[in-house]
Amino acid sequence: MESPVVFARSALAVLILSMAAPAFAQSGSVQIPEPGDAALFVVAVVGLIIGRQASRRAPKRDDSPDDTQA
Helix, strand or coil, rough: HHHHHHHHHHHHHHHHHHHHHHHHHHCCCCCCCCCHHHHHHHHHHHHHHHHHHHCCCCCCCCCCCCCCCC
């Protein structure tokens, strides 16, 4: 019979701690500045390069011509 009591106490403790978490986060927070235009541009260019490399089709193993080549 002790199991429901332990579960109820645990659930209550988790509920109380989850309600207090936003208050703790606001009191000791550090503000992070927004990135500048140059940093956003670099992130965009790196994203384009990575995206193009990831989207390339792997070369075929045999010597038959690829259907995408003219």
